[in-house]
Amino acid sequence: QRFSALPDYLDNGNHKKALQEAEKLLKKQKDFSCAKALKALALVRLTRMDEAYATLKELQQEAVTDDPTLQAMTLCYRELERPELIVEAYERASQKEPQNEELLTHLFMGYVRLGQAKQQRHAALALHRLRHKNPYYFWAVMSLVVEAGQPDTSAVERSTLLLLAQRMVDKFVKEGRLEAEAEVQLYLMVLEMQEKYQEALDVLEGPLGEILTSYLDFVPQHKVELLSKLQRWPQVNSICKSLLLDNPDHWLFYQLYLDSVEKLQASGWTPETQSKKEAELRPRPDHTFELALDFVESLTGAWTSRPGSSVLRGPFMARISVLAREGAGTSRDLLVGLLMEFFERTGHKASCVLDISHLLSSFTFWEEDVVRLLDKMEDSLKAALPDTWHVPPDVNRMQRHLTWCQLRYYLTRRDAPPSKEQRLQLVRDLFESYQNGLRFGIGLLPTDFQPSDNYAILAGCILLDVWQESGDNRVLLWLLAALERALLNSPSCFQLKLLLLKVYGRIGAATACQRLAELLDIKHIQHDTLGYLVTPVFLKAGHLQAAGTNMNSALKLFTGNYKDTTDYLISCYKYGSFTKIQEIVRFRERLNNSLQFATLTAEKMILELLLEVKSQESLKQVMSCLEIDPVHDKTAWHELRDNRDVQIFREWGASRKKLLADALERSRQEEVMWLRIRNLLLRLLAAGHALTQGGPQRPVGRHADHGDDGGCQANGERPQAGLSVLCDLLGSLGELTRELDASTLASPASCFPVQCPGPSRLPLFVGGGCLRTLQGLFHWLEQLYRHCEDLPVESVPSEDSKVRDNLVPLVKSLVSDVRAREVKSLLDAQMYLEQLVNLAEVVGWCSLVLTVGSTIVRPTRNAVTRKGKKKKEAATDEVALKQFSLLLAEVEAVAAEARSLVGDSRVVLLAPLMATLSVEEEDPILPSTGDTAKDVHQRIEQSYEESLKELGALLDTKLKLLRSLH
Numbered sequence: 001q002r003f004s005a006l007p008d009y010l011d012n013g014n015h016k017k018a019l020q021e022a023e024k025l026l027k028k029q030k031d032f033s034c035a036k037a038l039k040a041l042a043l044v045r046l047t048r049m050d051e052a053y054a055t056l057k058e059l060q061q062e063a064v065t066d067d068p069t070l071q072a073m074t075l076c077y078r079e080l081e082r083p084e085l086i087v088e089a090y091e092r093a094s095q096k097e098p099q100n101e102e103l104l105t106h107l108f109m110g111y112v113r114l115g116q117a118k119q120q121r122h123a124a125l126a127l128h129r130l131r132h133k134n135p136y137y138f139w140a141v142m143s144l145v146v147e148a149g150q151p152d153t154s155a156v157e158r159s160t161l162l163l164l165a166q167r168m169v170d171k172f173v174k175e176g177r178l179e180a181e182a183e184v185q186l187y188l189m190v191l192e193m194q195e196k197y198q199e200a201l202d203v204l205e206g207p208l209g210e211i212l213t214s215y216l217d218f219v220p221q222h223k224v225e226l227l228s229k230l231q232r233w234p235q236v237n238s239i240c241k242s243l244l245l246d247n248p249d250h251w252l253f254y255q256l257y258l259d260s261v262e263k264l265q266a267s268g269w270t271p272e273t274q275s276k277k278e279a280e281l282r283p284r285p286d287h288t289f290e291l292a293l294d295f296v297e298s299l300t301g302a303w304t305s306r307p308g309s310s311v312l313r314g315p316f317m318a319r320i321s322v323l324a325r326e327g328a329g330t331s332r333d334l335l336v337g338l339l340m341e342f343f344e345r346t347g348h349k350a351s352c353v354l355d356i357s358h359l360l361s362s363f364t365f366w367e368e369d370v371v372r373l374l375d376k377m378e379d380s381l382k383a384a385l386p387d388t389w390h391v392p393p394d395v396n397r398m399q400r401h402l403t404w405c406q407l408r409y410y411l412t413r414r415d416a417p418p419s420k421e422q423r424l425q426l427v428r429d430l431f432e433s434y435q436n437g438l439r440f441g442i443g444l445l446p447t448d449f450q451p452s453d454n455y456a457i458l459a460g461c462i463l464l465d466v467w468q469e470s471g472d473n474r475v476l477l478w479l480l481a482a483l484e485r486a487l488l489n490s491p492s493c494f495q496l497k498l499l500l501l502k503v504y505g506r507i508g509a510a511t512a513c514q515r516l517a518e519l520l521d522i523k524h525i526q527h528d529t530l531g532y533l534v535t536p537v538f539l540k541a542g543h544l545q546a547a548g549t550n551m552n553s554a555l556k557l558f559t560g561n562y563k564d565t566t567d568y569l570i571s572c573y574k575y576g577s578f579t580k581i582q583e584i585v586r587f588r589e590r591l592n593n594s595l596q597f598a599t600l601t602a603e604k605m606i607l608e609l610l611l612e613v614k615s616q617e618s619l620k621q622v623m624s625c626l627e628i629d630p631v632h633d634k635t636a637w638h639e640l641r642d643n644r645d646v647q648i649f650r651e652w653g654a655s656r657k658k659l660l661a662d663a664l665e666r667s668r669q670e671e672v673m674w675l676r677i678r679n680l681l682l683r684l685l686a687a688g689h690a691l692t693q694g695g696p697q698r699p700v701g702r703h704a705d706h707g708d709d710g711g712c713q714a715n716g717e718r719p720q721a722g723l724s725v726l727c728d729l730l731g732s733l734g735e736l737t738r739e740l741d742a743s744t745l746a747s748p749a750s751c752f753p754v755q756c757p758g759p760s761r762l763p764l765f766v767g768g769g770c771l772r773t774l775q776g777l778f779h780w781l782e783q784l785y786r787h788c789e790d791l792p793v794e795s796v797p798s799e800d801s802k803v804r805d806n807l808v809p810l811v812k813s814l815v816s817d818v819r820a821r822e823v824k825s826l827l828d829a830q831m832y833l834e835q836l837v838n839l840a841e842v843v844g845w846c847s848l849v850l851t852v853g854s855t856i857v858r859p860t861r862n863a864v865t866r867k868g869k870k871k872k873e874a875a876t877d878e879v880a881l882k883q884f885s886l887l888l889a890e891v892e893a894v895a896a897e898a899r900s901l902v903g904d905s906r907v908v909l910l911a912p913l914m915a916t917l918s919v920e921e922e923d924p925i926l927p928s929t930g931d932t933a934k935d936v937h938q939r940i941e942q943s944y945e946e947s948l949k950e951l952g953a954l955l956d957t958k959l960k961l962l963r964s965l966h
Contacts, residue, residue, distance in 0.1 A: 003032075036058065040072070041072055049080070056076055060085075063092035067102065070089060083113045090103060094107050098126075099130060101131055111123055120139070120143045120146075125137075134179055134180065137172070142581060145189065149585070159194075183576075184208050186578040188222070189579060204222060204223055224240060235278070236256065240256050244257060249313065254296075258318065261289060269285075293323070300312070300315040300316065300319070313346055316346070319338065324362075339356060348397070350399060353410075371412075374408050377407070391436040398452065402437075420470060424475075424925070431482060433455050434456050441490075457493075464503060476507070476826055479503060480504070483500050484500065485932045502754065505537040527558075528554075529644060536761070539837070540834045541830070547603075547607065558591060565585075569585070593641045595668070606682065608625075609848060620689075646660070646757065659753055664755075671760055683729055687726040688785075689852050727782065733778070740771070764834050768814070773807070773814065778849065780807050781852065807887070808886070808890045811842070811890060814898075826940070829944065837951065846894075850884075854884070903948075
């Protein structure tokens with residue numbers, strides 16, 4: 001009865017009571033292993049780790065085999081994040097009972113958790129020898145495939161492992177023992193990884209192919225893929241035709257079909273030159289575009305002749321594609337006419353604009369062709385409704401008008417846009433059409449989109465362009481008010497939320513961004529793909545608390561990635577979903593190497609240092625918790641993946657795709673450079689802090705007793721120790737600074753495409769002198785340490801020495817640069833706030849380095865007053881103390897001036913700016929939005945006030961810390 005209560009206490013969180021009951025049980029039964037395991041679990045949850053490890057070690061030595069005890073031990077090791085000890089427990093148990101199938105199964109899954117493919121293969125084979133079951137055998141085969149796919153596997157080893165896997169499956173094939181569909185799919189995977197496409201094709205066409213029945217069209221589609229790799233275009237063509245006869249609206253099949261026609265025509269293949277096997281193909285291959293056109297038109301006719309059939313887009317799009325691929329033999333007028341016909345047939349569908357945009361961007365269409373097409377569409381709309389064509393009376397006609405509006409904006413050239421007044425008039429017309437379309441959405445659920453939402457989105461994109469070019473605050477207010485009003489009408493329209501989030505982010509209104517991020521409900525994988533829209537805005541606007549909360553939520557995804565994906569891998573083995581295993585592994589690696597993950601990790605560490613360090617003792621505690629390794633850079637720079645999703649913003653213009661690609665690549669390069677700076681600054685601080693601890697410390701934590709030795713030599717000395725680590729990092733920072741000085745960074749005020757992420761923090765941070773200041777700061781720390789330890793001052797590059805010698809003027813110039821910035825628009829206000837954030841951060845870094853410096857010079861303070869010291873040593877100590885006191889006084893003065901600047905900013909700069917945003921006059925863009933405009937004005941003002949409040953609090957904390965160092 002006492003034992004049965006133990007799990008209940010643990011489940012209810014009453015860990016102290018559980019520990020007491022376990023100890024009472026063990027007094028009566030010292031060898032009660034399950035009670036020991038539950039006692040260890042209670043100790044873990046009470047954070048008494050040493051006692052828990054001692055209890056678990058005792059159980060490990062006993063090599064317990066009962067399942068309840070092992071499960072309890074597994075829970076302990078999971079919470080301790082020590083999966084390797086789970087494997088050790090099951091290894092001991094299976095050695096004690098080698099015929100126990102359940103223990104071996106748990107051992108196999110333990111190896112899967114650790115990613116030890118070789119060991120899991122041995123465990124799977126041991127299971128198969130014990131119980132001759134197919135799943136165990138194919139666990140071993142899949143383990144070979146996983147081992148072959150590991151990065152450290154050489155090409156020769158990979159080839160050998162895959163060949164062994166194939167032979168293992170071949171054995172079962174010959175014996176007729178393949179039973180499940182998953183086993184055949186694994187066989188195909190092994191063959192394709194070896195590029196044995198013919199053998200894989202034979203499997204599909206043989207009796208094993210009949211087992212593959214669960215996926216719709218899996219066998220024919222897979223045949224097409226294999227035949228394409230084998231370049232057997234007649235067979236590809238024939239299979240695609242048969243698939244299209246069954247599903248004439250499948251665009252992927254059309255693309256494969258037309259690719260095969262193009263290959264056949266280019267190779268000169270004809271029925272007269274076909275082989276005997278090709279002559280038996282049914283339906284017969286089409287080897288010219290003329291035949292392809294006949295086939296596509298037959299599909300169109302056959303489908304439209306059916307009673308009650310809907311309009312198919314696929315055949316009409318394929319017809320245009322065939323004629324466009326023919327090139328010179330096709331009249332441009334004919335193509336324009338076909339596109340116009342397609343618009344007449346499908347213009348009432350929202351997909352029409354995407355279809356036409358895809359067709360126009362896939363082939364070479366002249367600008368004149370596009371203009372003629374748009375003119376024909378406009379004439380068609382006006383002919384149908386001469387007086388009300390821009391405010392249609394029904395949904396279908398409204399959608400046709402909307403399609404034309406979207407195509408006109410996205411497909412026309414951007415190098416010569418209309419004037420500002422012309423575009424504002426266009427926006428007014430679009431919002432008039434939007435207002436008219438709202439009547440078609442009366443009675444819709446809040447979760448439904450309004451049919452006319454895309455009018456508002458399109459108008460918002462045009463207004464955004466106008467604002468970015470002109471900087472007119474009134475245009476910005478019109479834009480935000482109109483979009484906010486549209487969001488009230490359609491609260492579930494994520495495109496409106498994204499556009500608002502983008503605009504608020506550009507002006508640094510972080511409070512409004514936080515509200516929209518909550519409405520979007522960004523979670524799970526979206527932290528990686530969409531997090532770039534939120535977190536950088538908080539950091540640039542100085543909303544540090546919100547940034548910390550957001551980063552904590554996002555980092556849970558990345559830190560739990562390995563555990564979560566491992567659970568999925570185990571499920572794949574249990575249920576035979578072998579084809580998903582490699583997908584999950586690739587997904588895990590993509591998250592592990594995410595640029596967003598690396599950036600968030602560095603930014604969170606810096607934020608903790610800025611917010612949590614309030615004394616020398618707290619600096620020591622925070623540095624211990626962060627576990628920063630100054631010696632080794634753990635970032636795999638060449639494997640970083642940019643997972644930001646920019647395609648979520650609608651943009652169909654072919655002419656803008658190149659602009660987006662260039663801007664996105666530039667953004668990625670700047671983000672990587674920014675991450676390098678942040679990592680170097682953290683490692684420099686860790687190296688400086690390590691000097692106060694007697695050398696470069698490896699990170700100390702719960703995993704410190706396992707892993708590599710960091711390059712330790714036999715006598716305990718490290719190849720790089722003490723000051724040399726700091727000097728090496730300073731050299732790296734100097735090289736990076738010179739590299740940035742030589743490069744051209746994007747201006748923070750540049751006009752970015754809607755899809756592209758906004759400007760990074762790099763341009764203002766580097767251009768504002770912050771990086772140079774921090775470089776000089778750490779050079780100062782190195783020099784201070786040399787003076788205190790009476791070490792020779794090494795020569796450094798002239799540029800670096802200049803930065804070090806001019807440190808005090810550099811620090812002072814930061815405040816004057818911020819004071820000198822003019823704030824005439826909300827975009828200027830965002831950059832002003834960002835400069836304030838950079839200033840506050842530099843003051844924070846100075847306080848951290850001075851805290852380290854205070855620890856270094858502390859013995860010197862006592863030694864200066866001590867009698868009997870040599871004159872040379874005393875002079876050196878006095879120089880070090882003088883250096884420290886001088887910089888401390890200057891930084892304290894700068895911090896006080898920065899605090900005063902933050903306090904004055906609201907009255908001197910931001911209040912007059914907000915007064916220019918008049919909300920009294922009627923909005924000429926979307927009438928009756930006066931109340932919404934007031935709400936927008938209030939949100940922006942509150943956000944700026946919150947920014948100044950948090951920056952002021954941060955500077956107050958840093959001032960207090962600096963004063964404590966005297």
